Amino acid sequence: xxxxxxxxxxxxxxxxxxxxxxxxxxxxxxxxxxxxxxxxxxxxxxxxxxxxxxxxxxxxxxxxxxxxxxxxxxxxxxxxxxxxxxxxxxxxxxxxxxxxxxxxxxxxxxxxxxxxxxxxxxxxxxxxxxxxxxxxxxxxxxxxxxxxxxxxxxxxxxxxxxxxxxxxxxxxxxxxxxxxxxxxxxxxxxxxxxxxxxxxxxxxxxxxxxxxxxxxxxxxxxxxxxxxxxxxxxxxxxxxxxxxxxxxxxxxxxxxxxxxxxxxxxxxxxxxxxxxxxxxxxxxxxxxxxxxxxxxxxxxxxxxxxxxxxxxxxxxx
Amino acid sequence: xxxxxxxxxxxxxxxxxxxxxxxxxxxxxxxxxxxxxxxxxxxxxxxxxxxxxxxxxxxxxxxxxxxxxxxxxxxxxxxxxxxxxxxxxxxxxxxxxxxxxxxxxxxxxxxxxxxxxxxxxxxxxxxxxxxxxxxxxxxxxxxxxxxxxxxxxxxxxxxxxxxxxxxxxxxxxxxxxxxxxxxxxxxxxxxxxxxxxxxxxxxxxxxxxxxxxxxxxxxxxxxxxxxxxxxxxxxxxxxxxxxxxxxxxxxxxxxxxxxxxxxxxxxxxxxxxxxxxxxxxxxxxxxxxxxxxxxxxxxxxxxxxxxxxxxxxxxxxxxxxxxxxxxxxxxxxxxxxxxxxxxxxxxxxxxxxxxxxxxxxxxxxxxxxxxxxxxxxxxxxxxxxxxxxxxxxxxxxxxxxxxxxxxxxxxxxxxxxxxxxxxxxxxxxxxxxxxxxxxxxxxxxxxxxxxxxxxxxxxxxxxxxxxxxxxxxxxxxxxxxxxxxxxxxxxxxxxxxxxxxxxxxxxxxxxxxxxxxxxxxxxxxxxxxxxxxxxxxxxxxx
Numbered sequence: 001x002x003x004x005x006x007x008x009x010x011x012x013x014x015x016x017x018x019x020x021x022x023x024x025x026x027x028x029x030x031x032x033x034x035x036x037x038x039x040x041x042x043x044x045x046x047x048x049x050x051x052x053x054x055x056x057x058x059x060x061x062x063x064x065x066x067x068x069x070x071x072x073x074x075x076x077x078x079x080x081x082x083x084x085x086x087x088x089x090x091x092x093x094x095x096x097x098x099x100x101x102x103x104x105x106x107x108x109x110x111x112x113x114x115x116x117x118x119x120x121x122x123x124x125x126x127x128x129x130x131x132x133x134x135x136x137x138x139x140x141x142x143x144x145x146x147x148x149x150x151x152x153x154x155x156x157x158x159x160x161x162x163x164x165x166x167x168x169x170x171x172x173x174x175x176x177x178x179x180x181x182x183x184x185x186x187x188x189x190x191x192x193x194x195x196x197x198x199x200x201x202x203x204x205x206x207x208x209x210x211x212x213x214x215x216x217x218x219x220x221x222x223x224x225x226x227x228x229x230x231x232x233x234x235x236x237x238x239x240x241x242x243x244x245x246x247x248x249x250x251x252x253x254x255x256x257x258x259x260x261x262x263x264x265x266x267x268x269x270x271x272x273x274x275x276x277x278x279x280x281x282x283x284x285x286x287x288x289x290x291x292x293x294x295x296x297x298x299x300x301x302x303x304x305x306x307x308x309x310x311x312x313x314x315x316x317x
Numbered sequence: 318x319x320x321x322x323x324x325x326x327x328x329x330x331x332x333x334x335x336x337x338x339x340x341x342x343x344x345x346x347x348x349x350x351x352x353x354x355x356x357x358x359x360x361x362x363x364x365x366x367x368x369x370x371x372x373x374x375x376x377x378x379x380x381x382x383x384x385x386x387x388x389x390x391x392x393x394x395x396x397x398x399x400x401x402x403x404x405x406x407x408x409x410x411x412x413x414x415x416x417x418x419x420x421x422x423x424x425x426x427x428x429x430x431x432x433x434x435x436x437x438x439x440x441x442x443x444x445x446x447x448x449x450x451x452x453x454x455x456x457x458x459x460x461x462x463x464x465x466x467x468x469x470x471x472x473x474x475x476x477x478x479x480x481x482x483x484x485x486x487x488x489x490x491x492x493x494x495x496x497x498x499x500x501x502x503x504x505x506x507x508x509x510x511x512x513x514x515x516x517x518x519x520x521x522x523x524x525x526x527x528x529x530x531x532x533x534x535x536x537x538x539x540x541x542x543x544x545x546x547x548x549x550x551x552x553x554x555x556x557x558x559x560x561x562x563x564x565x566x567x568x569x570x571x572x573x574x575x576x577x578x579x580x581x582x583x584x585x586x587x588x589x590x591x592x593x594x595x596x597x598x599x600x601x602x603x604x605x606x607x608x609x610x611x612x613x614x615x616x617x618x619x620x621x622x623x624x625x626x627x628x629x630x631x632x633x634x635x636x637x638x639x640x641x642x643x644x645x646x647x648x649x650x651x652x653x654x655x656x657x658x659x660x661x662x663x664x665x666x667x668x669x670x671x672x673x674x675x676x677x678x679x680x681x682x683x684x685x686x687x688x689x690x691x692x693x694x695x696x697x698x699x700x701x702x703x704x705x706x707x708x709x710x711x712x713x714x715x716x717x718x719x720x721x722x723x724x725x726x727x728x729x730x731x732x733x734x735x736x737x738x739x740x741x742x743x744x745x746x747x748x749x750x751x752x753x754x755x756x757x758x759x760x761x762x763x764x765x766x767x768x769x770x771x772x773x774x775x776x777x778x779x780x781x782x783x784x785x786x787x788x789x790x791x792x793x794x795x796x797x798x799x800x801x802x803x804x805x806x807x808x809x810x811x812x813x814x815x816x817x818x819x820x821x822x823x824x825x826x827x828x829x830x831x832x833x834x835x836x837x838x839x840x841x842x843x844x845x846x847x848x849x850x851x852x853x854x855x856x857x858x859x
Contacts, residue, residue, distance in 0.1 A: 309424070
């Protein structure tokens with residue numbers, strides 16, 4: 001177990017290094033990416049640009065620039081080229097917002113995914129199953145920015161049932177916090193619910209054909225117990241692990257569109273704005289943060305998998 | 318109360334088909350099981366015997382099955398009973414044991430909890446009480462120490478232990494009727510003997526009636542009091558076990574009995590000495606491990622220093638239990654896996670370290686036929702194309718390969734027109750014939766047969782054995798037959814090698830090894846073979 005975790009940490013360092021180098025290089029080869037001329041404002045003189053270049057060290061060789069930027073990012077000292085704000089503070093400000101959105105959406109899509117998937121499997125082939133299939137397909141196909149805009153316009157603006165975007169910190173007013181999160185979470189969850197309900201449905205159908213389910217019935221167990229203890233438990237093992245991965249992906253940037261549509265001002269929105277301005281330090285920091293999160297959740301998922309399925313033992317190869 | 322425990326009258330089961338008329342799986346059968354009696358329901362795959370068992374307990378499920386007729390358990394009608402009534406009967410009064418104990422147990426729940434769950438479903442027992450009872454039951458069926466084994470997951474037990482645990486589960490609520498559906502088919506011979514003995518003991522101890530479903534007359538001869546022979550949804554003959562063995566009244570029963578390899582038939586005499594074709598010297602196969610030094614040391618040796626030869630035209634049988642290394646040995650001989658040590662020679666040439674190109678003669682001269690004819694044929698390739706592929710790879714033109722493939726299919730007893738069929742359109746026996754035709758295509762000198770009969774019905778087995786024998790005579794083929802079925806080995810092998818834990822513990826002419834085994838393990842294997850006739854049982858039953 002210790003070896004497994006240590007190995008994963010080693011892999012993580014390699015992945016993060018590769019991600020940081022790639023991100024850094026991409027922003028240095030993009031045309032019109034020279035930060036000095038962008039920072040100098042409208043129609044600057046060549047001297048002004050040169051001065052900025054020297055001050056920020058943009059005239060140094062790339063490896064030196066990379067190392068210095070990385071040192072700042074990892075040390076929490078990185079400053080945005082354009083807002084001059086500390087990148088770490090900005091990420092920490094956005095993190096609770098992104099996490100609240102991701103956790104809320106993940107709970108919603110898991111709950112509805114399991115419920116609808118189970119319903120579809122139990123009614124397989126009937127009209128209700130076909131309607132659920134259609135709904136799931138629609139959910140998967142709806143673009144988040146469109147669905148978010150529609151919900152926000154009608155439920156928020158036209159009918160005033162929900163707040164029209166924005167975020168209220170939990171500490172200020174817990175009720176209002178939750179109220180503001182309903183629409184964004186639901187929007188983000190719709191896509192995943194469609195996907196998860198299909199996955200749960202097919203897993204449940206597969207498991208119901210297993211011999212041990214026949215055994216469970218032959219034992220005289222109630223249908224409820226057969227479904228919960230034998231069918232659902234085995235069907236959900238792969239779903240739970242996938243859930244961990246998707247949650248990581250949402251926190252690490254999958255919520256960019258939702259955050260932007262509802263003006264949550266989370267990490268995703270920060271990343272989107274920074275990319276738009278070709279602002280290297282925040283982009284690098286957010287990318288590393290996302291990669292870190294994904295790798296950590298991957299490891300957590302592997303451990304969870306071993307706990308859920310006794311046939312798999314962690315650390316054995 | 319006197320009279321039968323289970324009384325089935327005119328039971329019929331129909332399945333609605335997607336197109337065409339409904340399939341009549343069971344066409345009006347009647348049978349009785351008395352308390353303390355073992356009734357064997359015997360038949361080949363697809364005859365409706367398992368469907369009968371599931372229909373009795375209302376487990377056919379889905380809306381597709383229509384069950385008609387009557388089945389009374391101690392006077393209570395089961396057919397058409399409500400869901401709650403059936404649920405109360407299942408597990409408590411009628412318990413079931415299925416064929417494959419690994420897939421029949423929930424992989425993510427502990428064995429003890431799966432037993433306790435049944436106890437709690439049918440009684441007021443609390444969690445701890447049910448667990449304690451589960452441990453006791455495991456002790457009782459020989460899964461010891463029960464308290465410790467109860468905490469194991471199914472994959473942590475051996476096949477025999479798992480089936481014992483299934484039996485413990487079935488017994489947990491003291492059922493009046495035990496339905497055992499092919500309970501030993503997935504088990505090794507020695508384990509089969511133990512499990513059959515266990516079922517017999519429990520029947521004696523509890524007085525429960527047993528409905529034993531099997532395709533194996535050896536199992537019938539060991540355990541049954543009465544026999545019902547089933548064919549195509551009907552019972553063609555029913556009677557006392559000795560009567561059916563001695564005076565089978567129905568033609569089909571006679572054919573079935575005749576197809577059973579005789580465990581008391583004389584083995585084949587060895588061939589006169591000739592040059593060896595295949596020579597394995599000190600062959601070893603290791604799994605696991607890896608590149609590191611420590612990892613390599615941890616590797617498990619599946620085959621450990623085996624010397625074995627097969628001469629032209631000779632049949633050598635390699636027998637042993639599952640996990641003894643038989644298949645690994647065959648794969649290493651075919652160079653499908655790389656041996657860890659030792660040498661592989663065919664026709665005097667050393668192929669141990671041969672590279673891709675140099676392996677070509679071995680790939681031609683040594684062919685394999687596998688156990689599962691379905692799994693070993695490409696489902697997306699027509700049968701003829703599968704056979705022709707080997708010919709095409711060796712340079713035959715398309716038309717030539719197709720013509721020869723059809724001729725080969727005809728030689729193994731199929732129609733040339735079968736070449737245009739898909740594997741799923743054939744029966745198991747037909748598929749195994751295709752597997753043999755495919756192996757014959759490159760005109761090999763040696764065919765490795767890895768459990769070629771175990772997936773087949775008795776009558777089909779007899780036909781395939783006959784075909785293999787004809788081909789050997791006709792083409793001077795050598796066979797390396799891997800089998801756990803000593804009755805088959807007795808019928809076909811010139812020489813026998815007995816394998817255990819990766820080593821050959823005994824080898825020699827079949828007449829010697831099978832008649833007077835020198836190694837205790839060989840003797841144990843031979844003793845585990847089911848008797849050929851009920852009168853030969855070790856302990857005569859009432």
